[in-house]
Amino acid sequence: MVRFGKGIATVVAACVFLAACATSNVDQATLTPAEKRLRQQADTFNQTVVEGAVAGCAVGLLVGLLASGGGKKGQGAAIGCAAGAAMGGATGYYVADKQEKYANEEARLDSMTDDVRKDNQRLADMIATSRQVIAEDSKTLDSLNQKIASGQITKDKARQELARIDENTQYMQKTLAKLKEKHTEYVQAREQTNGSAQREQAMDGEISKLEKQISQLEGDINGLVQRRQVARIG
Incomplete structure (x- = not known):
C-alpha cells in the first residue's frame, strides 16, 4: 500500500510539474493590454486534453484512496485509471475519464463535442487578440526599420524592442504547439468513441473547425516571423 501511495504521489507531482512548465516569466506590468489578454487566453490551452485527464485521474485516485482507507474502492479506482493507457495510448486517459463520468457512448460523445466546441470559442477569442498583438508588433517593426x-x-x-516582439512570437508558437497536440488527441478520442451519425458529425465538425482555426493562427504567426526576419537589425 505504501508503494502504491508513492505511485499516486508521483503522478500528482508530475501533473503539478506540467502546470508549472506552462507558466510565463514575463513581467505582466510591462505588457500592453492586448499582450496581457493574449497571455490570459493562451493560458487556457497550456494543458492538452490528456494532461487534464491525467491530472483529474490522479486527484480522483488520491481522494478515493483517502476515502476508502486504501481498501478495495481505492484499488478499483486505480485499476480504472491505469486502464486508460491500454485503451489507445495516452488519449486513453481522456476517454477513460469520460467513460467513468458518463454511462453511455452517446453521452460521452456529447461531452467530448462540448469540450471541442468550448476550445473553438476560446481559440476564436484568442486569435482576435493575437491579431491585435501582431498588428502592434508589425507597426513596431516598421517604426524600427525607419528609425534604424x-x-x-x-x-x-x-x-530591446525586437526582444519584446520575439517574446510574443515565442509565446504564440508554444501555444500553437499545444493546440496541435489537443487537435491530435481529440481526433484519437473520436476514433475510440462511437455514437449516432448525427452526434459523430457534430464532433467531426467541431474538430474540423478547430483544425482550421489552428491553421489560421499558424498563418498569422508565420507572417509576423517573416516580417521579423527581414528587419534591418538581427
Missing part, C-alpha cells in the same frame, strides 16, 4: 535607416535609434535600443 535614419539613425534615430541605436542598435542596442532596437534589439
